[in-house]
Every structure is written in structure tokens, then in C-alpha cells.
Amino acid sequence: MNHDEVATVRPLTLAWAGRHLEAGERIVKTEVLHGGITAEMRRLIIGTRDGGTRDLVLRSYVDPFYMEHAEDGLIGEAGALTLLAGTGVPAPSLVEVDPTAAQCEYPSLLMTHLAGRTVLDDEGVEARVRLLARQLVAIHAVSPAERPREYVTLTTADTVVVPKGADVAVWAAAIEVIRRAAPPYEGRFLHRDFQPGNVLFEGSPSNPEGGRITGVIDWAAASWGPADLDVAHCSVNLALLHGPAWGLRFAEAYEEAGGVLAASVCERLYWRVRDALAASEEVQSVSQPWREAGRTELTMRAVEERLDAYVTALMDAPD
Incomplete structure (x- = not known):
């Protein structure tokens, strides 16, 4: 020993x-x-x-x-x-x-222990986004005999941390979005922290097919709630890791894989903005493991700038 x-x-x-x-x-x-x-x-x-x-x-x-x-x-x-x-x-x-x-x-x-490794590099992200979307659709298709606990969101309009240099008016409008009551939803089994850091892959990142997913880990927050919330959480993580465009792309990939999101633009915006604003309180805790994994360019400032750009993109999206 x-x-x-x-x-x-x-x-x-x-x-x-x-x-x-x-x-x-x-x-x-x-x-x-x-x-x-x-x-x-x-x-x-x-x-x-x-x-x-x-x-x-x-x-x-x-x-x-x-x-x-x-x-x-x-x-x-x-x-x-x-x-x-x-x-x-x-x-x-x-x-x-x-x-x-x-x-x-x-x-x-x-x-x-599951085989595979997390992949956080930009190379091959397009293929991995499709794989992540298909995997999340499969998770949401799980039909438990007994529902797990209801989802939790800890962020409030009063705890959001507006990044330095951000457009104050845009963030104020985003904060107003989450002051509203949560829209009605059809419940699904949620991972609740589904994002690249909790998914294991096998295969080369340069593989045009993206390799394959061998595991989904960290189920501590598994719960029951809207599919939009899991999609929103993965979207903001992709936006911070790879750029705002990939956060926007993930919701499209989820629907292309057969996933169903909220019917109205207003309802979708609520969940996406809510989880994006939640990230404002966790920039340090989220970005440090990424830097330790080799993404040294993802300083707190760089991640804050990407978050600001992503929130702005969400608020600028056409109705």
C-alpha cells in the first residue's frame, strides 16, 4: 500500500x-x-x-x-x-x-469510476456541443417513478454581481426579467449542473464527430424542473468557456436533438437570463478550475467580459 x-x-x-x-x-x-x-x-x-x-x-x-x-x-x-x-x-x-x-x-x-476525461479546449467544440445536446435530451427523457426534489435557484435580483465595465442599463433590464414570477413549465428530470466540466469524453477533440460521451458525473443537484433551466446552465458555461456564440448555439442544438423548450420567447428568456445572472456570483469558483485545467487565459476579467457579452446578446435577441 x-x-x-x-x-x-x-x-x-x-x-x-x-x-x-x-x-x-x-x-x-x-x-x-x-x-x-x-x-x-x-x-x-x-x-x-x-x-x-x-x-x-x-x-x-x-x-x-x-x-x-x-x-x-x-x-x-x-x-x-x-x-x-x-x-x-x-x-x-x-x-x-x-x-x-x-x-x-x-x-x-x-x-x-467512469472512463474518459473532461474536454475544455476550444478545438472540436462544434461537434461536442451536438453531443452534449443529445446527451441532455436523453437525461430529460428519464421518467422517475418518484419525482426528485424541486429545482432550486439561489440567485435573486438583489444578489446579482454586475461586472466592472458592463452596460449598466442592459444588466438592469436583465435583473428586471428575473424579478418576475417564474413562468409555468412542464417538469423534467434535471441534472442541474450539466456542463462540460461534468461530462467525460473519449476520442480526440479534433475528431469531426467529437468522439463519444462516456460519462456524466456530479449528480448532487439532480432535481425536477424545466428543461430550459438545464439548457440555460450549459449554455452559460459554454459561453464563458468558448465565447457567447456557443452559449446561444447550445439551445438550438438541444432542439435539433429533439429537446423541447418553453413555447414563448419571453419564457425562454427568463430561464436563460436567470442562469446567466447566477454565474455572475460564481465567476471565481467557476473559472479557477478551468485555469487549473490549462485554460490559463480565462482570467476572472476575461470570464466577466464574456459573461457581459453573453447577457447583452440574450437581451438583444429579437423577440
Whole structure:
């Protein structure tokens, strides 16, 4: 066993994970998985009885700021992973969950590891947008026997952070949009954080077909709500990663893949603007993992400028 690396996982948590392995298996190594914002992610490399290895993933909420919602998030994720088993949506399989840290140092969830990697580069984005859209349509087609919790939006008209140098009048108009009551909607099963950082691909980014999606991860916010909200969330992430035009393109790709959005322009605008304004409060937490993954040009200022351009494009779109 690599004691130096294993020691970085707390002893109680390590023992808990070990109790949920197959007979004759043992944890031989752990590795930090980068890119997570709310939780600490680690790969557990498991030695099998036949001398081979397999991987599991451990999610632990260790930051006091996020621990307040850890129980709800882990229960929600465990429920989502159980629901998705056998649906064809490439999600991890649940191994075990300890949402209240009854047996671990911190609230934790153990799940299977999926092949593939996140792809955040500009190269091949056109093909990946089509793949992302088709995958999101498939997620929204899942029909749970029991509905998950209702969606949550934390941003309000009073918490929006207007970027420095932004057109104040445009942002004021956008903020007025979300002061309205949410429009009626036909509910769908939502991922609620569907975006390139939570989708795994295999294949070269330069492949004109975009490779293939091998996994969709981080189901902690899975909920029930309007398809428009998932589309809006992926759209703003694409706008910040690749430029505002790709945020606008994603909604088109979703419909081309068979997805159904709100009937009226006004209703669609509400959801798109709501999630775009939500991003204004998260520029630092969103952009830092992107820079750590190699997109060093995506400074806070650069991301704020793209967000401003995207909000302006939404508000300038023809009725």
C-alpha cells in the first residue's frame, strides 16, 4: 500500500470504503481528482483477487462552507445514481453513501469510476456541443417513478454581481426579467449542473464527430424542473468557456436533438437570463478550475467580459 497517499484520506473514511469492497479486495492507492468545487474528490485504486485493479471514486465534503448542504446533496446524488441505473444514461453506479458522516470523518459517497476525461479546449467544440445536446435530451427523457426534489435557484435580483465595465442599463433590464414570477413549465428530470466540466469524453477533440460521451458525473443537484433551466446552465458555461456564440448555439442544438423548450420567447428568456445572472456570483469558483485545467487565459476579467457579452446578446435577441 502507498501509505503516503492513502494517509491523505482520513482513516475512518478509508476503513468505511474498505468495508464496501468485494471479498478479497483492498485499497492499494489513492489519487486526487482535480476540478471539483464543492467537494474533495479522490480515485481509489482497488486491488482485486485476481491480481488486477479497478477504480472507485470517493466524494467527501470537507469545506465547512459546503458541508451545510452536504447531507441533502449526497442523499440527492445517491438517489439519482440509483434511479439512473439501467436507463442508458452513462452515470456512475452507487457503491455506498454516508450523508451524515456517521462512519466517516466527513459526509462521503463512494461510486464507480467512469472512463474518459473532461474536454475544455476550444478545438472540436462544434461537434461536442451536438453531443452534449443529445446527451441532455436523453437525461430529460428519464421518467422517475418518484419525482426528485424541486429545482432550486439561489440567485435573486438583489444578489446579482454586475461586472466592472458592463452596460449598466442592459444588466438592469436583465435583473428586471428575473424579478418576475417564474413562468409555468412542464417538469423534467434535471441534472442541474450539466456542463462540460461534468461530462467525460473519449476520442480526440479534433475528431469531426467529437468522439463519444462516456460519462456524466456530479449528480448532487439532480432535481425536477424545466428543461430550459438545464439548457440555460450549459449554455452559460459554454459561453464563458468558448465565447457567447456557443452559449446561444447550445439551445438550438438541444432542439435539433429533439429537446423541447418553453413555447414563448419571453419564457425562454427568463430561464436563460436567470442562469446567466447566477454565474455572475460564481465567476471565481467557476473559472479557477478551468485555469487549473490549462485554460490559463480565462482570467476572472476575461470570464466577466464574456459573461457581459453573453447577457447583452440574450437581451438583444429579437423577440
